[in-house]
Amino acid sequence: MITQKEIATLKSQGILAQKQEGYFSIRILSRTGNFTSKEIQxxxxxxxxxxxxxxxxxxxxxxxxxxxxxxxxxxVKSAITAAGLNYGGTGKKVRPIVTCKGTVCLHGLYDTQKLGGICHDQFFGQELHGKAKLTFVGCPNNCAKANTNDIGFVGQSYVQYDEDNCTNCGKCTKVCRAKSLTLVHKKLVWNEKLCVNCGKCAQVCDFEAMTEEARGVAVYVGGRMGRSYRFGDRLTDLYAVEGIPELVEKILETYMDLGTDGERISAVIDRVGINAFEKTLLERLED
Structure with missing residues (x-):
């Protein structure tokens, strides 16, 4: 007879009891969602x-x-280990990191796989008050739903419009899925409130009327799904890709300082407020 204590111990290793008595599912960890063909075999x-x-x-x-x-x-554990793979991924710690395919996707504004891999190597498995899920998406399409994670990252391209350079050709309106760019009486009108910062207009403009002013990553904290859900709060600044690992480190430090055992980041922000959380975070970044 398998005891509940044994089941709990196995769960902590990523070996999960099935509802069919005596059977288990063993979870094998990826690195940002990737396996080699040999590993799959x-x-x-x-x-x-x-x-x-x-x-x-x-x-x-x-x-x-x-x-x-x-x-x-x-x-099975021995066979997994012999293949150079790992099992696990549960508990009060940084969970396996998810990235979209922004590395190879036409819409990706930064190398999601590279950045996610760096953060996986640095933070995966770090012990915390509660579990923390990190997700990297390459553009505002947000395919992997970054803002429903404890920490989420979304690629952004901020553009500026130079009316003097615009020929009103309408090329940008054809790629603007948000309909922030329209031709009204054959004249281009840009509704900045509708812009989602995908940068497609700047990519197709031949006359430097729409140009990329800044590219970076928007960061969301405090998202979660499950029995209760919460969309993450966006931090004020746009962050450079190369600064994200340090930012993650400081977010986790802030969480550990402000939180208590069992709280996820969402619960901490609900309790102290996003302004207090970000203020403490920025103070750490300035040290």
Missing amino acids: TLAEIAEKYGRGYLGETTRLNLEIPWIKYDDIEP
């Missing part, structure tokens, strides 16, 4: 030998092998 072989011949994807871009019998857990 090895995991497929493990699933064939010990499971039921299939792998499941998690919402945080890891893989799970379900239908592992209790007596086979140790051999």
Whole structure:
């Protein structure tokens, strides 16, 4: 008979009891959602030998092998480790980091995989008051829903409009999905309130009427999903890509100072307010 204490211990290792008694799913960690083809082949072989011949994807871009019998857990762990892979990803710590495909996507405004990988290497598994999920998306399309994570990052391109250079050709209006750019009586009108900072207009403009003024990352803190959800609060500044690892470090330090055991970042911000949280964060960045 498997005890609840054993089940809890296994869960802390990323080995999760199924509702089917005696069976477990083992979670294999990715690095920002990527596995090599050789790693996939090895995991497929493990699933064939010990499971039921299939792998499941998690919402945080890891893989799970379900239908592992209790007596086979140790051999499966050994096989995963021998392949140079790791299992885990649960508990009060920084969870596996998710990135969109902004690295290769036409819309990506920065290398999401590279930045996410740097942060994975630096922060994954760090012990905290509660779990913390980090997600990097490359553009305002926000495919991976960054603002529903404890810390989320969204690529931004701020543009400026020079009316004197504009020929009113309308080329920019065709790529503006937000409809912030329109032709009214054959004259370009830019509604800045509708602009989502994707930068597409500057990319297609041939006359330097729409130009990129600044490119960086918008940062959201305090988002969460689950039984109760909360959209993250956006920090005031736009941050340079190269400064994000330090920013993450300071956000986590601020969270640990202001929070208590069991609180996620969302709960801390609900309690102290985003202004107080950001004020403390900025003081740390200035030190």
